[in-house]
Amino acid sequence: MIINSRLLSRLIATATALALIPASLQATGRLIQLGTLSSLVQGVYDGSMPMDTVQRPEGFGLGTFEHLDGEMLVIDGVVYRVAVDGKVNKPSADSMIPFACVSVLDDADVNEEIGAAASKAELEKLLKAKLPSLNYPSLIVIEGEFDMMTTRSVPAQQKPYPTLVEVVAEGQKVFELGAQKGTIVAFYCPSSFAGLNAPGFHFHFLNEARDAGGHVLELALKNGTLQIQTLTSYQLILPPLESAFAGSDLEPAEAPAKVQGE
Ligand SMILES: [Zn+2]
Numbered sequence: 001m002i003i004n005s006r007l008l009s010r011l012i013a014t015a016t017a018l019a020l021i022p023a024s025l026q027a028t029g030r031l032i033q034l035g036t037l038s039s040l041v042q043g044v045y046d047g048s049m050p051m052d053t054v055q056r057p058e059g060f061g062l063g064t065f066e067h068l069d070g071e072m073l074v075i076d077g078v079v080y081r082v083a084v085d086g087k088v089n090k091p092s093a094d095s096m097i098p099f100a101c102v103s104v105l106d107d108a109d110v111n112e113e114i115g116a117a118a119s120k121a122e123l124e125k126l127l128k129a130k131l132p133s134l135n136y137p138s139l140i141v142i143e144g145e146f147d148m149m150t151t152r153s154v155p156a157q158q159k160p161y162p163t164l165v166e167v168v169a170e171g172q173k174v175f176e177l178g179a180q181k182g183t184i185v186a187f188y189c190p191s192s193f194a195g196l197n198a199p200g201f202h203f204h205f206l207n208e209a210r211d212a213g214g215h216v217l218e219l220a221l222k223n224g225t226l227q228i229q230t231l232t233s234y235q236l237i238l239p240p241l242e243s244a245f246a247g248s249d250l251e252p253a254e255a256p257a258k259v260q261g262e
Helices: 005-020 023-027 037-041 120-130 164-171
Strands: 030-034 059-064 071-075 078-082 099-104 110-114 138-153 173-176 180-189 200-207 213-230 233-237
Touching: 037 099, 037 164, 059 180, 071 099, 071 138, 071 180, 071 200, 071 213, 078 213, 110 120, 120 200, 120 213, 138 200, 180 213
Parallel strands: 030 233
Antiparallel strands: 030 099, 059 071, 059 099, 071 078, 110 213, 138 173, 138 180, 138 213, 180 200, 200 213
16 A cells, blocks of 8 residues: 555654653553454455554554454564464564554553463453453453464455455364464453454464464463453554545444433
8 A cells, every 4th residue: 555645644643642642641551453343344454554553562462464364463562464374474564454452561460370271261251350340451461381272364355345254254264273382462342342342352372483373263271371451541543534444334224322311
């Protein structure tokens, strides 16, 4: 994508707006999100935001790439792409992306050893009990040994883009990775974030050798260290007006219920 002067000026305006956020809000617990999950689910896969927005020092994050071309992990500020053939690479810095979340573990509320969890559902139950509050989004990082890990990635899509449900049903590639050592980067979002992000837990995994991973479908955790950062500040960066996002019909057929008394 060519960055024209209008887009460039908007990016500079975003950077300026960031500089205006008080240091107290920037210091800890800020979820930075590019794009909305509902637009991704409805098939807006154009990469309309630059990857360096999520490539921050010590950042941890997840997302996807232009045309839905693979699963993204950000670990310690390094962006990795798990492609549909299972290979892991570091995408070039000028990659453009449609959706991603990133934050930093600058003041972790939880930093402790955790024991076994026989399944993803069991790990979610364990994490729910550890989250300081279910009413905030949280960044969760687990460095662990896993008895079993099953992940997936998705292939690049062409226009007219199918919906995410159609891609997952027809095109996702599942990787049975077996026993692995590695890093889970996850976000928890309260149900009030539905539409903007994924309510509940969203796990991505990359192994220690940095040669396998993806979006987690199932796992068995043997043991590991758990870090949780509660995110009390939320910055949503939307694609510029020149992007496909602007012209897409993203309104639900039925309008959400209005606040009573409005
Ligand atoms: Zn995912």
